[in-house]
Amino acid sequence: MSKDYYAILGVSKNATEIEIKKAYRKLALQYHPDRNPDNKEAEEKFREVNEAYQVLSDPQKRAQFDQFGRVFDENGSSGFSGQDFGSTIFEEFFGDVFGDFFGGARGARQRKRPRKGSNIEVNVEIEFLEACFGISKKVKVPKTANCKRCDGTGAEPGGVTTCNTCHGTGQITQRQGFFTLSTTCPQCGGTGEFIKDRCKECKGEGSVREYKTLEVKIPAGIENNMTLRISGGGNDGIYGGPAGDLFVHVKVKEHEYFRREGRNIILDVPISFVDASLGTSLNIPTIDGSETIKIKPGTQPDEKIVLKGKGVPDVQGYGIGNMIINLKVVIPTKLSKKQKELLETFKKESNEDTYSSEKSLWEKMKSFFNS
Known part of the structure; x- marks a missing residue:
């Protein structure tokens, strides 16, 4: 059963971005593991x-959830199952203030602990068929990857030393009367380490920008504006x-003849009023080839x-x-002299029995025009 994210945050489906943020902040502080x-x-x-x-703060994911009640991964399954949300979003939202709020050396240690990389979103356009x-698509994704030379440290091999300012603690302690105030070390940013020799490859950033080509399996039956989640396909941690x-947002192009309503394929097929009256057989296209259908005599418009x-x-x-075929009876707008004569003859020969399927309506209309 899919989760109701609005109920989890305690907001309505019409909640504004500000209301969602406010509700999240309150609950995240209330239930934080610390x-x-x-x-x-x-x-x-x-x-x-x-x-x-994560879902309701993103306009595209929120629209996806509102429409389908879930987000799909690359296999067509609902996303987020088993995903480790941990405190990643919390840290992005609150920053380092939370660590300092709870105080102690833990705030400094948190900055060095493993963190999940940020997500990437791309758009992919596919044909209707x-x-x-379903199809596999190669997607070129711009990623932030850890520098291979320094392994993400930002330092040349042996280029890291203990911070002289905080002596490796990551914090500066100051006494003010009876109070002791601990703040993040401004020299090392709370890591307790100092880079003396920056990595020549990434210039000390610890990461590089690169393009990676991923093969995305798009499942059969995917609909326009659905989103696939490729676990681990984002930026490095x-x-x-x-x-x-x-997150792959899928756009499906419109087809020249077919349109879709849920799992059904809709096709409008024009037929002449003569074929609708006498009946005929037609060979029509389907999504996997073609099919011969029989038009019964006396077929009505939009059957x-x-x-x-x-x-x-x-x-x-x-x-x-x-596959649902809508039969569109086409009435000619230009007739030859011979065609007009034939229709006039048909008109003279017609009576209520000619329109037996609509006999009651025929009688009412005849009575109306003769009154």
């Missing part, structure tokens, strides 16, 4: 709150943390023919839709 040590229930609640905020049957995720199992498979494997 305030609830060894409390598994609070830890799980904290993860849920972070998960809800590619969405029906910090201090050995896991890579972020890649439908349903071809079972000729639609699109459900993106999560729950069956296949149908």
Whole structure:
């Protein structure tokens, strides 16, 4: 069962961005592990709150959730299951203030602990039939990767030394009367280390920008504006943390003839009024080839023919839709003299029996015009 992210944050579906942020901040502080040590229930609640905020704070993900109630990964399954939200979003939202708020050396140690890399979002456009049957697409993704020369440290081999200002603690302690105030070391930024020789490859940044080509498996039945999550396809993590995720927003092009309604394929087929009256057979295109259909005599405008199992498979494997053919009877606007004469003869020969399927309507209209 999919989660109700609005209920988790305690906001309405019409909540503004400010209301969502306010609700998230309150709940994240309430359930943060630092305030609830060894409390598994609070830890799980904290993860849920972070998960809800990641979806509802992003306009595209929020629209995806509002429409489908879930976000899809590369296999067509709902995203976020088993994902470690931890405190990654919390740290991005609150910054280092939270660590200093709870005080102690833990604030400094947190800055060195492994952190998950940031997510990447890309758009991919596919053809209508590619969405029906699924396809693998190569996507060129701009990524932030850890520098291979320094392994993300930003220093040349042997170029890291203990900070002389804080002596490796990451904090500066000052006494003011009876009070002791600890602040983050301005020299090392709280890491307790100082880079004396910057990496020649990344210029001390610890990371480089590169393009990586990933093969994205787009499942059969995917719909326009659905989003796939590629776990670990995002930017590299910090201090050995896991890579972020890649979110692929799929755009499906419109087809010249077919349109889609859920799992069903809709096709409008024009037929002449003569074929509608006398009946005929037509060979029509389908998404996987062609099919011969029979038009029964006396077919009315907008009658439908349903071809079972000729639609699109459900993106999560729950069956296949149908193909629905809308018969559009075309009335000629230009007639030759001979055609007019034939229609006049047809008109003289017509009576209520000619329109037996609409006999009651025929009688009412005849009575109206003769009154």
